[in-house]
Amino acid sequence: MLGRGGVIPMGNVKALRCRECRQEYEPSLKYVCDECLGPLDVTYDYSRVRVSRSTFAGREKSYWRYLELLPVERSSVVSLDAGFTPLHRADRLGEALGLRHLYLKNDSVNPTFSFKDRPAGVAVSKAREMGLKAVGCASTGNLASATAAHAAKGDMPCYIFAPRDIEYAKIAQALAYGAEFIAVDGTYDDANRIAAQVADTKPIGIVNVNLRPYYVEGSKTLAYEVVEQLGWRVPDHLIVPVASGAMLNAICRGLEELHELNLVDGIDNARVTAAQAKGCSPVVDAFKKNRDEIVPVEYPNTIAKSLAIGDPGDGIYALRRLRQFHGYAEDPDDDEIRDAILLLARCEGVFTEPAGGVAVAALKRLVEDGRIGKDEHVVCYITGNGLKSIDAIEHLLKEPRIVKPNYMDVASMIAV
Amino acid sequence: MLGRGGVIPMGNVKALRCRECRQEYEPSLKYVCDECLGPLDVTYDYSRVRVSRSTFAGREKSYWRYLELLPVERSSVVSLDAGFTPLHRADRLGEALGLRHLYLKNDSVNPTFSFKDRPAGVAVSKAREMGLKAVGCASTGNLASATAAHAAKGDMPCYIFAPRDIEYAKIAQALAYGAEFIAVDGTYDDANRIAAQVADTKPIGIVNVNLRPYYVEGSKTLAYEVVEQLGWRVPDHLIVPVASGAMLNAICRGLEELHELNLVDGIDNARVTAAQAKGCSPVVDAFKKNRDEIVPVEYPNTIAKSLAIGDPGDGIYALRRLRQFHGYAEDPDDDEIRDAILLLARCEGVFTEPAGGVAVAALKRLVEDGRIGKDEHVVCYITGNGLKSIDAIEHLLKEPRIVKPNYMDVASMIAV
Numbered sequence: 001m002l003g004r005g006g007v008i009p010m011g012n013v014k015a016l017r018c019r020e021c022r023q024e025y026e027p028s029l030k031y032v033c034d035e036c037l038g039p040l041d042v043t044y045d046y047s048r049v050r051v052s053r054s055t056f057a058g059r060e061k062s063y064w065r066y067l068e069l070l071p072v073e074r075s076s077v078v079s080l081d082a083g084f085t086p087l088h089r090a091d092r093l094g095e096a097l098g099l100r101h102l103y104l105k106n107d108s109v110n111p112t113f114s115f116k117d118r119p120a121g122v123a124v125s126k127a128r129e130m131g132l133k134a135v136g137c138a139s140t141g142n143l144a145s146a147t148a149a150h151a152a153k154g155d156m157p158c159y160i161f162a163p164r165d166i167e168y169a170k171i172a173q174a175l176a177y178g179a180e181f182i183a184v185d186g187t188y189d190d191a192n193r194i195a196a197q198v199a200d201t202k203p204i205g206i207v208n209v210n211l212r213p214y215y216v217e218g219s220k221t222l223a224y225e226v227v228e229q230l231g232w233r234v235p236d237h238l239i240v241p242v243a244s245g246a247m248l249n250a251i252c253r254g255l256e257e258l259h260e261l262n263l264v265d266g267i268d269n270a271r272v273t274a275a276q277a278k279g280c281s282p283v284v285d286a287f288k289k290n291r292d293e294i295v296p297v298e299y300p301n302t303i304a305k306s307l308a309i310g311d312p313g314d315g316i317y318a319l320r321r322l323r324q325f326h327g328y329a330e331d332p333d334d335d336e337i338r339d340a341i342l343l344l345a346r347c348e349g350v351f352t353e354p355a356g357g358v359a360v361a362a363l364k365r366l367v368e369d370g371r372i373g374k375d376e377h378v379v380c381y382i383t384g385n386g387l388k389s390i391d392a393i394e395h396l397l398k399e400p401r402i403v404k405p406n407y408m409d410v411a412s413m414i415a416v
Numbered sequence: 417m418l419g420r421g422g423v424i425p426m427g428n429v430k431a432l433r434c435r436e437c438r439q440e441y442e443p444s445l446k447y448v449c450d451e452c453l454g455p456l457d458v459t460y461d462y463s464r465v466r467v468s469r470s471t472f473a474g475r476e477k478s479y480w481r482y483l484e485l486l487p488v489e490r491s492s493v494v495s496l497d498a499g500f501t502p503l504h505r506a507d508r509l510g511e512a513l514g515l516r517h518l519y520l521k522n523d524s525v526n527p528t529f530s531f532k533d534r535p536a537g538v539a540v541s542k543a544r545e546m547g548l549k550a551v552g553c554a555s556t557g558n559l560a561s562a563t564a565a566h567a568a569k570g571d572m573p574c575y576i577f578a579p580r581d582i583e584y585a586k587i588a589q590a591l592a593y594g595a596e597f598i599a600v601d602g603t604y605d606d607a608n609r610i611a612a613q614v615a616d617t618k619p620i621g622i623v624n625v626n627l628r629p630y631y632v633e634g635s636k637t638l639a640y641e642v643v644e645q646l647g648w649r650v651p652d653h654l655i656v657p658v659a660s661g662a663m664l665n666a667i668c669r670g671l672e673e674l675h676e677l678n679l680v681d682g683i684d685n686a687r688v689t690a691a692q693a694k695g696c697s698p699v700v701d702a703f704k705k706n707r708d709e710i711v712p713v714e715y716p717n718t719i720a721k722s723l724a725i726g727d728p729g730d731g732i733y734a735l736r737r738l739r740q741f742h743g744y745a746e747d748p749d750d751d752e753i754r755d756a757i758l759l760l761a762r763c764e765g766v767f768t769e770p771a772g773g774v775a776v777a778a779l780k781r782l783v784e785d786g787r788i789g790k791d792e793h794v795v796c797y798i799t800g801n802g803l804k805s806i807d808a809i810e811h812l813l814k815e816p817r818i819v820k821p822n823y824m825d826v827a828s829m830i831a832v
Contacts, residue, residue, distance in 0.1 A: 058473070062502070086527070088496070088497055106497070109526065133832060145767075152764070152765045157832065169806055176767055177765060178761065178762040180814075184818075184826075194823060197826075345565070346568050346592075349527060349568045351528070385529075386589065387801065387803035398597070400599040402601055403600060404601050405601065405602035405606035405609070410598060410614065413596075416550045
């Protein structure tokens with residue numbers, strides 16, 4: 001509970017508040033409500049946040065430009081210069097799909113090559129602020145590298161808990177940053193359970209467990225940046241890949257904050273849509289069946305391993321956000337996902353891992369059946385990098401043609 | 417030769433000029449001097465370039481912010497939003513090496529994940545401006561993806577010529593963008609020779625052959641950006657990995673242009689150093705032996721495949737630049753390169769392919785023997801992405817520890 005006076009020396013942060021029963025707590029490593037077991041969120045004293053559109057114009061080209069809306073003091077920041085990634089105008093993909101105003105938020109070019117640098121950077125910074133001696137995470141792969149790299153920069157040991165069947169490139173990358181990689185012989189949900197037990201028993205900041213209230217704040221910047229990059233315009237439709245549901249929820253929260261702070265005219269016309277892979281689509285399934293509960297998927301089975309969370313922690317909240325923001329939910333299958341990866345690469349020169357293909361494939365479905373109109377301003381989140389999951393598409397690629405270094409042999413191969 | 421009147425409708429470009437005999441030509445696909453066979457460079461009418469430091473402040477976050485100094489009209493630009501990559505302040509690596517002001521120019525986060533998006537983007541844009549129907553390149557790997565992705569965005573067929581033994585991730589990435597990949601059973605120099613023959617006989621713009629005068633201009637932005645990001649300060653020392661030598665030459669040319677345009681106070685105190693791998697170091701070798709000629713390396717043998725050009729086209733010019741800019745040249749071996757990759761990842765959370773390790777390892781040598789002082793402002797160019805060459809380091813990584821999803825087993829593994 002908030003101490004008397006209620007002023008906490010940490011920027012504009014007011015409290016941790018239960019997302020269910022609204023009980024408030026002093027900021028700490030607490031992440032579950034004592035009263036109702038609901039998740040805790042950071043709340044801010046928005047009356048103290050004095051920003052306007054011009055505040056941000058000259059600032060650093062990273063998500064730390066929004067420091068007033070992040071739960072970390074400047075002096076604690078561990079930065080890899082992540083964020084403020086390109087909002088890529090996708091005219092060729094738009095034409096292929098039938099859209100005139102399509103944009104890609106390209107987070108494949110973050111420092112560790114996925115959007116996870118946003119939440120991991122905020123959480124590791126918070127761990128440093130709190131004086132923790134080590135950090136870690138439960139990961140489907142991308143978070144492993146994001147946490148390990150920020151831990152390296154912040155000079156803290158890092159423990160990764162991940163299912164052993166994730167893409168090898170993701171394991172190798174996290175190991176290169178010096179992390180301890182503990183490969184759990186089970187699903188992501190098993191790895192997550194182990195990480196939660198570690199968080200409860202060791203003095204370690206697990207970024208997506210006991211640091212989760214701070215962690216999820218980092219992903220709000222995916223909303224701030226898109227709106228700022230569009231000239232402080234809120235897009236008509238945002239297509240968001242969903243794993244735990246935390247990112248989608250954070251993007252919606254970010255939009256609400258921009259409205260709260262009068263940085264945008266309104267958010268009532270913004271739709272938010274969820275994209276999952278057919279082999280693991282508990283949120284999409286609940287949405288389509290109009291259920292209020294998420295039925296966990298016991299054995300996820302999809303090439304989109306970074307989205308393969310069978311029992312998504314924020315799934316129920318993502319579901320509520322879809323309804324609040326009048327969005328849709330789609331779950332393309334692995335073939336559609338692969339086709340979308342290649343369509344994206346061949347139209348826009350953007351190379352994504354399957355999660356980005358899920359978003360593009362879901363968008364394709366929505367345009368095809370008329371749920372998105374051709375004049376809408378659409379933003380599609382490309383959250384990770386194709387180099388991490390080449391296996392997913394390699395059988396679709398042509399073999400390189402091997403030739404002796406002889407001009408005549410080569411010339412005959414060239415159609416032009 | 418310049419036509420009468422001499423005004424060419426292409427921005428501030430004046431002519432193509434021979435780097436050796438200064439003969440001038442009207443801009444075209446010509447790339448070799450008729451008189452002396454020297455390489456041709458783009459020259460500009462600097463009196464028409466009206467820019468000041470403030471000109472650039474509010475511009476797009478890509479290298480196209482310097483359009484006045486690039487040989488392409490705005491309407492021809494094929495952009496993937498490359499460039500304006502982070503200049504990462506590397507305090508931890510600096511401390512490890514003994515430097516107080518070390519910065520990394522992190523081009524691993526370009527759209528196709530190497531610095532090659534700079535020259536390839538300019539060349540593909542020029543190909544479009546010239547109305548060419550196809551493009552291509554000779555590549556050690558990174559240029560393949562950069563050219564293929566820009567060709568995809570520009571809706572042009574793309575032909576890649578590369579040695580067949582380059583990293584598989586680089587081949588797969590280029591194929592994903594839809595390129596025709598012709599794997600030459602030989603060295604890079606063989607692939608380059610084939611590409612040159614294709615350029616001379618087919619109506620194809622080979623970005624690093626017949627488009628080379630325009631291509632090399634893109635890499636000048638590596639100088640512009642560093643200087644702008646340092647608040648228009650020229651660093652004391654720049655550490656540059658060298659393959660063909662074109663990038664180092666372009667960085668030096670970029671510094672000269674900033675001086676010509678009065679955007680910086682002076683460049684007399686800037687040193688420029690070349691870094692090559694011991695298994696292919698023709699430029700470093702010539703520098704150290706104080707020779708004026710480059711002796712080609714017939715069979716390059718190093719993990720730094722992206723630098724493995726045995727007969728570097730601009731090697732002689734890179735050598736002259738090292739002398740002009742009072743720099744050094746170093747050639748760390750593969751073990752030093754691997755150690756540097758991991759040192760960089762573990763200090764700074766930046767994951768590079770071997771070329772970046774070559775630069776860091778060369779820097780380490782220079783600091784250790786006192787050629788760079790601890791108070792100098794040093795910029796080290798990290799030109800490519802570690803995900804493309806995991807093979808190079810994987811035997812140095814610890815194996816992930818595989819465990820059953822059981823808390824007690826896991827808890828015993830955690831030292832904290």
